[in-house]
Amino acid sequence: MSPAQNNTIPAKAYAVFADDSPFKVFDFERRTPRVDDVVIRIHYCGICHSDIHHVYNEWKKETYPLVPGHEITGVVEQVGSSVKHFSVGDHVGVGCVVDTCLKCEPCKKHKEQHCPDVCYTYGSTELDKVTPTHGGYSNLVTVKEHFVCKIPNNLPLDAAAPLLCAGITTYSPLRQYNVGKDSRIGVVGLGGLGHMGVKLGAAMGAHVTVISTSESKRNDAIKLGAKAFLVSKDKEQMKTAANSLDLIIDTVSAPHDVNALIDLLKFEGVYCLVGAPPKPLEIGAFPLIMKRPIITGSNIGGMKETQEMLDFCGKHNIVCDIEKIQATPETIKTAYDRTVKSDVKYRFVLDMLNAFK
Amino acid sequence: MSPAQNNTIPAKAYAVFADDSPFKVFDFERRTPRVDDVVIRIHYCGICHSDIHHVYNEWKKETYPLVPGHEITGVVEQVGSSVKHFSVGDHVGVGCVVDTCLKCEPCKKHKEQHCPDVCYTYGSTELDKVTPTHGGYSNLVTVKEHFVCKIPNNLPLDAAAPLLCAGITTYSPLRQYNVGKDSRIGVVGLGGLGHMGVKLGAAMGAHVTVISTSESKRNDAIKLGAKAFLVSKDKEQMKTAANSLDLIIDTVSAPHDVNALIDLLKFEGVYCLVGAPPKPLEIGAFPLIMKRPIITGSNIGGMKETQEMLDFCGKHNIVCDIEKIQATPETIKTAYDRTVKSDVKYRFVLDMLNAFK
Numbered sequence: 274m275s276p277a278q279n280n281t282i283p284a285k286a287y288a289v290f291a292d293d294s295p296f297k298v299f300d301f302e303r304r305t306p307r308v309d310d311v312v313i314r315i316h317y318c319g320i321c322h323s324d325i326h327h328v329y330n331e332w333k334k335e336t337y338p339l340v341p342g343h344e345i346t347g348v349v350e351q352v353g354s355s356v357k358h359f360s361v362g363d364h365v366g367v368g369c370v371v372d373t374c375l376k377c378e379p380c381k382k383h384k385e386q387h388c389p390d391v392c393y394t395y396g397s398t399e400l401d402k403v404t405p406t407h408g409g410y411s412n413l414v415t416v417k418e419h420f421v422c423k424i425p426n427n428l429p430l431d432a433a434a435p436l437l438c439a440g441i442t443t444y445s446p447l448r449q450y451n452v453g454k455d456s457r458i459g460v461v462g463l464g465g466l467g468h469m470g471v472k473l474g475a476a477m478g479a480h481v482t483v484i485s486t487s488e489s490k491r492n493d494a495i496k497l498g499a500k501a502f503l504v505s506k507d508k509e510q511m512k513t514a515a516n517s518l519d520l521i522i523d524t525v526s527a528p529h530d531v532n533a534l535i536d537l538l539k540f541e542g543v544y545c546l547v548g549a550p551p552k553p554l555e556i557g558a559f560p561l562i563m564k565r566p567i568i569t570g571s572n573i574g575g576m577k578e579t580q581e582m583l584d585f586c587g588k589h590n591i592v593c594d595i596e597k598i599q600a601t602p603e604t605i606k607t608a609y610d611r612t613v614k615s616d617v618k619y620r621f622v623l624d625m626l627n628a629f630k
Numbered sequence: 631m632s633p634a635q636n637n638t639i640p641a642k643a644y645a646v647f648a649d650d651s652p653f654k655v656f657d658f659e660r661r662t663p664r665v666d667d668v669v670i671r672i673h674y675c676g677i678c679h680s681d682i683h684h685v686y687n688e689w690k691k692e693t694y695p696l697v698p699g700h701e702i703t704g705v706v707e708q709v710g711s712s713v714k715h716f717s718v719g720d721h722v723g724v725g726c727v728v729d730t731c732l733k734c735e736p737c738k739k740h741k742e743q744h745c746p747d748v749c750y751t752y753g754s755t756e757l758d759k760v761t762p763t764h765g766g767y768s769n770l771v772t773v774k775e776h777f778v779c780k781i782p783n784n785l786p787l788d789a790a791a792p793l794l795c796a797g798i799t800t801y802s803p804l805r806q807y808n809v810g811k812d813s814r815i816g817v818v819g820l821g822g823l824g825h826m827g828v829k830l831g832a833a834m835g836a837h838v839t840v841i842s843t844s845e846s847k848r849n850d851a852i853k854l855g856a857k858a859f860l861v862s863k864d865k866e867q868m869k870t871a872a873n874s875l876d877l878i879i880d881t882v883s884a885p886h887d888v889n890a891l892i893d894l895l896k897f898e899g900v901y902c903l904v905g906a907p908p909k910p911l912e913i914g915a916f917p918l919i920m921k922r923p924i925i926t927g928s929n930i931g932g933m934k935e936t937q938e939m940l941d942f943c944g945k946h947n948i949v950c951d952i953e954k955i956q957a958t959p960e961t962i963k964t965a966y967d968r969t970v971k972s973d974v975k976y977r978f979v980l981d982m983l984n985a986f987k
Contacts, residue, residue: 379897387897387920532910540736540744546918553889553912561903561911561927563744568925570918 280305285629286411288338292330296602303415311421312351318409319344319435320621327396342409343369343394344437346430356418364424368437371420383575422580425587432592435620443470444582445574446545450520454478459521463490466524468619471497476589524548535560546570594619600628637662642986643768645695649687653959660772668778669708675766676701676792677978699766700726700751701794703787713775721781725794728777740932779937782944789949792977800827801939802931803902807877811835816878820847823881825976828854833946881905892917903927951976957985
C-alpha cells in the first residue's frame, strides 16, 4: 500500500444498500486526490429520473451501497498540482461521466460519454474496473479535471445543477443539427428534459413547438418560450402541422407513436430520441424511404460541449425551473414518488450543503 | 379538341385489366409529343418486384388498364423542337419517374422523386392528375427530356435496364454517405437490389460485407465483389462483426431484425433501408441513444444522380446480372412467380423490341 492512500477524504452520502432499502447515511472515503484531481464541496444535486431506475434496480445491475446523483454543482475546495483550469473557490459542475480513456475514437471526437471504458459518476467503477463510483447525493466529490465544468458566476448553483444532465441532453442535438433562427423544432414531452429543450431552442432563435399528450401543459409551454403547442392525441392538430418541423427532440420515455411524430417532419428532417422508452420504437418503412428522415438518438454530451452549453446558459441567463428541497431520506423518497408521477416543475434539486449537519 | 391531339402515337403494351386478370395485349396511344419530349423505341424493360405488387393490387390503389415497367432502355426515335441533350439514335433509359413540378424544395434539391406532384412512370397520372401513365412493358414511350437519361454506349441495353431502378436505388445512399476506399459497408440481402449494391460499393473501393439469411449465397457474394459474408442467423458470426461497418444498405422487404444490423454499425454509423417491409421496423431505444446511428431510408434517386450513376457504370463497366426473356403474357407470369420465390439471378429483363411481332 502506498503512503498516498492514507490521504483519502472522509465523506458522507445518502445511499441505498439493497434494491428495497430506504436511503441511509453512508460514511465512506473519497479517493486520495491525484495531481489532476479537483476536490469539490457539493452544494446541490439534481434528481434525474435515471436515479430512480438505479435505486429501484430496474436495470438489474446495481452494486451496493449505491449513491446516486449526476447533476452536481459545488465549489472547488482543493486542486491537484497539475490542475490547470480550476482554483479553490470556483463554481463548478459534474455531470454523468467522471472518467474515460481519452484515446478511443469517441473520446477523440469529444464524445467521451461514448467511450467503451466510460466511468459513470455513480453505479459504475473507476478505470480500474474495480473501485466503485459514488454520486452527488453527498457532501464531497473528487473528480479528474477533464470531467469538471465551470459554472458561470451569474448562474445560481441550485438551478444550474440539472444543466449537467437535462441541459446538455437537449443542448447536444440542438447544436448537432445546427438549430438557429430559421429552424422550426418540436420538443416532445414537457418534463425535466423537455422544458430545457424549449428554453435552449428558443434562446437559439428557433420556432419551438411543444408536443404533449396533455392540453394542460399549453400555458407552461408558451411561458417557457414555445411558439406553438400540439396535443399529440388530436389527429386534426397533428395533421395540420404535418411536414412542418426541421428537428424533433423526443424526451418521452413511455411507449408512444413515433410515426405520428415523423409525419410532423419536413422532407429529410431529423427525429432525435433522448428519452429511453422500454419497448422498441416502431418505425414504418414507407415514411423512412419516402421522407428520408434521419432517425437518431443522443445521450448527454461530451465535456467540451457541456462547457459550451454552460457558457451559452450563462450568456442567456438560462437555468432549470426547480423545486429545491433539503436532502433527507424522507424528502428524497417523496421527491422520487412525485417524479415518477411527473408531479414536478421541472426538476427536484437536493440541497447537499446542509444535508449532514 | 386541338389539332395537335391528332398526332398521338399508336402503341402496344402488355397490360392487366383487373387485379385478377392475366396480361393481355393493350392497344393505346402515347401522347402527342411536346416540344420537350423524347419518343423512345423501347428495347428492354426490367421486372422490378414492385411491378408485382402493383399487378396483384397489393396496395389497393390501382386503376386499369395497368402497364407496369420502370426499368426501361431503348433508342430515341423522335425529339421535340426544344430538346437539347438527345438526338435520334441515342441509347437512353427511363426509370421510375416521368414528370414532376421542378419547382418545389425536393425538385430544387435534385430529388425529383420526392416531389409532392411526382408522376410515376406507370400506375400514376401525368401532371394534369387525370391522364394515366403507362410503363415499359410496351414498344414505345414518350417522356419529357428532363426525365430521360443517356445510357453509355459501352453498356448493353438489356443488362443496363435494371440500373434505372435497382442500380440507382443502391447507388444513391452509397453516394449520399460518401462511400469510398476507406469505407466498410454492409449489404443486406442478395437479390436484384443487393447484387447491385455489392457491385457498386466494390467499384467505389469499399470493403463490402454481404449479410444474408442463407449460407448458400456466400460464393455468389464473393464473385460479385464482396470481401466478407455474414449469415444473419449465426449469432456468433454477427457478434464477431459487431461495430465494424460505416454504412448498411438494407434491401430486404421481408420482416427482419434491424437491431441485429444496427449492432454491426460503428459508432455513429448509418443504416439505410431501401427495401419496403410491410411491418414497421422495431428499433431499440438503447442502441439509438448509445450508438447514435443514423437510421434512414432512400428511394431511387434524382435525375442528376441517376445520370451520374449511369456514367459511373459506363466507366466501370457495370451492368446487372440478368435473365433475358421474350415478353409474352406467359413468360411474364412465369417470371413473376420465380421473382416472388427469389428464384432469379438477379433480374428478369423483358425483350420488348420483338414482343409484338
